[in-house]
Structures are given as C-alpha cells and as structure tokens.
Amino acid sequence: MPRWTLPAGYSPREWMKVGRISPTWYRRALAVLLTNSAVLYTLYGIGRLDLAFYALTGSMLVLYGHEFDLPTRVRKMAGLCVGQAASLLLVGLVAAADPGTPLLVLVGSALAAAQKLACERYRVGPPRHVVLVFLDLGILFAPGVPVSQLPLRWLTYALCAVWACGIVIAPALWYSRVGRRAWSPGDPPVEADPELLRPALRCLVGVAASGYIAELLGVGRPYWAMVTAAAVFVGTRVQHGQRALQRTVGTLLGLGVFAILDQFAKDSDLILVTLVVASGAIIEVFITANYWLGTVWVTPMALLITSLPGNATADTLIGERLIDTVVGSIIGIVVTLLTDVRPPPHQHTRPAA
Template sequence: MSAVRRSHHGTFLRESLLAFGPHAGAHRVAIRASVSTLVPLAVLLLIGRPEWAPWAAFGAFAALYGRNRVHLSRLTMQLTAAGVLVTMVGLGSLVAMLPSPAWLMIAAGAVLAGLVSVVSDAEDWHPPGPLFALFAFSGSASLPGGTLADAGLATLVAAASAAFAVLVGSAGTALRRARGLPTPPGELTRDWTLRAGRRVQLRRVARYAIGVLLAGTIAVLLGIGHPYWAMVSALVPVSTATLAAGVVRGTHRMLGTTLGVLVAAGLLALQPSALWVVVLIVAFTFGAELLVGRNYGIAMICITPLALLAVHLASPTPAEVLLVDRLVESIVGALVGIMVGFATRSWNRQRA
C-alpha cells in the first residue's frame, strides 16, 4: 500500500505540480502585455504621477485577453474585458471613499466575482473567470480614498490604459492586412444560456462568491493588511474543473508566491528608483505571460514581485510589511479556495 501511495505522489508531482506545457505562441501575448504595461507607466513617470500606476495597470489587463483569438473575436473580447475592468476600477474607487471600506469591498467583491464569471462563461473569455476583474475592483477599493473627482480620475486613467491595450491587441491584425497576409477566422460566439451543460454555470458563480467572501472575511478578522490578495487567491483553486486540478493550482499559488516573495525581498532591499521599478514590472510582466500557460507555479515567481513592485511604486510601504502580507494573504486565500472546492466537489459529479 505504501508503495502505491508513493507512486501516486510521484505521479502527482511529475504530471501536475512539475508539468510544463507547450509554448503555444506565448511570446506574442507576453509582448502585447509588456508593451501595454510599459507605455502607460512610462507616461505616468514622465508626468510625475507614479501613484496612478495601479489604475493604469488594471486597465492594461485588457491585453491579456484573447490569447488565441484573432481579428474581430480578439477585438470584441478585449473591448468587453476592458469595459468590465474600467467599471471595476470605478466601483472600487467609489468604495475607497468610505471611512472603513473593507467589509463593503468584501461583500461587493463576492457579488461582482459571481456576476463577472457569468460574462466570462457566456463570452468564453481567455483567460477565463473573474480574477483580473476582482483584482481591479478590490485593489482600487484598497487604495487611499479620496473624493468623487478622484474616483473619476481613476476611471479615466484605467480607461486610457485599457484603450491602449486594445489598440496593441489589434496591431497584429492590422500588420497582417497591410502585408496582404490572410487573417485566420475566429469570430467570437456568445452563449448566455443557463441550462446544465452550457458554458454559464451557476454553481461556478456560487463557488467564486463563497470563496471571495470567506477569504476576505478571514483576512480582515486576522488583522492582515491587503485582504484583497486573499480574495484574489481564493479564486485560483475554484476556477478549475476538478478538485484535483484545484489542489494543484492552489499549491502552485502558495509555493510560487513563497519563492516570488524571496525574489521581491532581494529587489526591494536594493531600493530601486521609480524608473527601475517600472523596468522590473515590465520584465516580470513578460515573464509571467510567457510562463503562466506552461506552469502556473513558476509563473507566480514572476507575478508575485510584479504585484509587490506595483504597490510599492504607487505608495511606498515598508518592504517587510508588503512581503509578509502578500505571503500570508496568498496562503490564506489558496487554502480557502481549496476547501471550498472540497466542500462542493459533489457539484462536479452532479453536473457530469
């Protein structure tokens, strides 16, 4: 029996945790994401407004959508995602105006995660799910609050960045047309049906909402800063089709974050200038998109310092606080997501 168990563990490590997927043209989306991040951040540095960087970064997430889409389908998907992301920044900035926004951020984040998952399923988003939308909402809600004018400014910055990302995403098609090359078909189809077996799954909506609500609540009750990191991390395990895949993704999140925190600690110890922080953010963006489809855990080694450097650029915080918060929040969120997946594992069998 012990030999069988060791064999299963070895298979789990080789085929799941350590699996490395095909390249599948990842460099193209990595270039789009890097350019879409670099230009807005460089503009903000030039005008002396690095504190606006998170809003610009949230808008730039639009570049991540439509990895394998072409022509109108990628454009349509990125426009939809951009609209959702900008809306999330605006709503989050309104929540940030409150004296104590944490609890409303958690409750609204749970509802919005479920709603965005419906849009994602119906339009067959890639990457799927509400992770980036929730990040945009909860991250904006966690920034120092201001006035209604500040919320409007945040929305405008995110919208400008998202518009540029969509423009970058359309550049490939324009170049192919200019060179007289054929444009592969790939028209986007929508399916908003809620029936069993269709893309829109209400059980998945419930999983997202429960995971976000539990992770955010636990993080606040524990008194950890940046509870939105736990909320976002909780989405990772519950976004998979099976419990086993969720355990793998959650484990990837925890191990990759741990290594990424060590990388970020070394970089922050060097006290890089704002210019170097932007250069590093762009480099890690490229690395993250190059790896995320191949091994999520390895990609997290890039994603973690990317997130920490972006926060540091917007509002410099003691490095030890950022590092501890990121590590603890990510572990809390991933564990909550795995537990939600375990508690609802029967839903997979019922759907099948």
C-alpha cells in the same frame, strides 16, 4: 493494511512538472512589454505614478483576446473595456465612501463572482477573471480618493484600455488585410462551464470567507487572500486543488524574488517601474511551462505594483502575502470540497485528427 492513495486525477507530481516553454512566448511577452512600458514610463515622466493602478487596470487588458479572429477579437475587447469601466466605477465610489473592511470584502467578493460568471459565460481568457479581480480589488482596498479626483483616474483607465486593445487588435487587422491568419500566442480556447451559476456562487463564498478570515487574523490587506481564492476557482474540482498547490509554491518562491528585487526598487521610482515592466514580460515566458513557475514572477510583480505609491514596507508586504496565500488556498479547497459533490472527471484522451 491497504495503502492510502490520492483520489483519481490528483497527482501533485504531475501538477508541478515543468513543460516546455511555448515557442510563441515572445508574442504575448512583446505585447505586454510594449503596452505596460508605454503606460508606466509615461506616468513616471509626468510624475503621476499615483495613477498607476488605474492605468494598469486598462493596460493589462492586453493579456486577453489573442486567440480570436479579428471580428471576435474586437467584440471581446470591447466587452472587456466596458465591463472593466463599470467595475472601476463601482470600486472607485465604494473606496471613496470608506465603508469599512467588512463591506469592502462583501463588495469585492460579489465583484469577483460577477467577473467569473462573465468570463465563463463569454469564454474570455486565459487568464480569465483573476487579473481583473487583482486590479479591481487593489483599488477597492487602497486608501480611497475624493470623488472629485475619480474622473481623472477613470480617464486614465480609458486611455490605457484603448491602447491595450489597439495592441491586441492591430496584428489581426494587419494580417486580415494581407489575407493571412493573425498570429496568436497559442492559447487554447476557453471552454464554457455548463453550470455557470454554481461556480460563481462558489467563488463568491470562497472569496468572501478568505477575506473575512484574513481580516480576523489581522492581515492589513485581506484582498490578497481574496485574489488567491479567486485564482483557485478555475476549472474542475481537481483543477482547484492543482491551482491551489501551484499558486502556493509559486508564491512562496516569488516572495524570495521580491525580497531581492525590492532592494533595488527602493533606490528610485525609475528602477521600480522598470522592474514592474520587466516582470510582466517575464511572466509570459515562464507561465507557458507551468502555472507555478509563472507565479514565481506574478508575486513580485504584484507586490512591486502595490509598492508604487510607497504605502508599505517590504517586510509587511511579504508577511501579509504569505498569510493571505495560505488562507486563500485552504479556503478555496475547503469551499470546493463542501460545495462540489460530483466525482472527479475521468481523464479523456483527445481522438486523433
């Protein structure tokens, strides 16, 4: 009997191997720590943590743009700010209308596909569209607020987005004045997919299917399944399988971390905010060694952010996130296999410089 082997390029052992932490980890971690701490502690101080999701949608733009020179960095960050503003306008109005879960899933899926298309087209990232999808869908599926309250939330986003862009642009601006190359966290450039429409449509189908299946299973927050599916659709078919495995393992371990942290977060909003800020910085340390290792901290941070308004218990969040992760990963792989008939790419070695 011939021994069964995985297709070329599929190596779960290699996918889970932990590499060295990037020597420049502190640069992005410091940027995230500075941006999010200023935003969240300010909201805590004025008693408006209910604005946290909109604020973080702006401040999390600090994750982008570090790999570019000054002129490109300014253009990319300006585009991100405008694009996110348009997304927030859409999700805020749709959530306020409260059209029901089926339509919310459809709108969220279309938005995720549009963000993937834009990030691939303009080579934005990492982390590409995944963070944008998580934050926008979080607002879309949260209890809607009256339209009259939306201007304050949009203003909160705008102020935090400008602050984040300033943190990203300032180092490049400073070093350009002294005639030195701006420091970068060492991110590789994002390669544009030559077939932009097909990956976007695949993302649309996969994210929508994940949301509807999660809803049929009775999950109260189907958008987590949608975010998981969106995270799977990064790169080639082989990379889809890699990302699904890494995200699943990282999420399972991260749920355990959240169960521990949540016991402290329940004591006060100040501790909750501190844990969110600290988790954001820790992610930037470990994700450079392997995506799954970073996801161990992405998961508790995401759940802690969702806990800020105090709308759900830890047990509910853990159970829903577990189901959503499995659903999103499986659907992402199934959609990939059904829609991508191309053979896995061969491994190429980079020629010596």
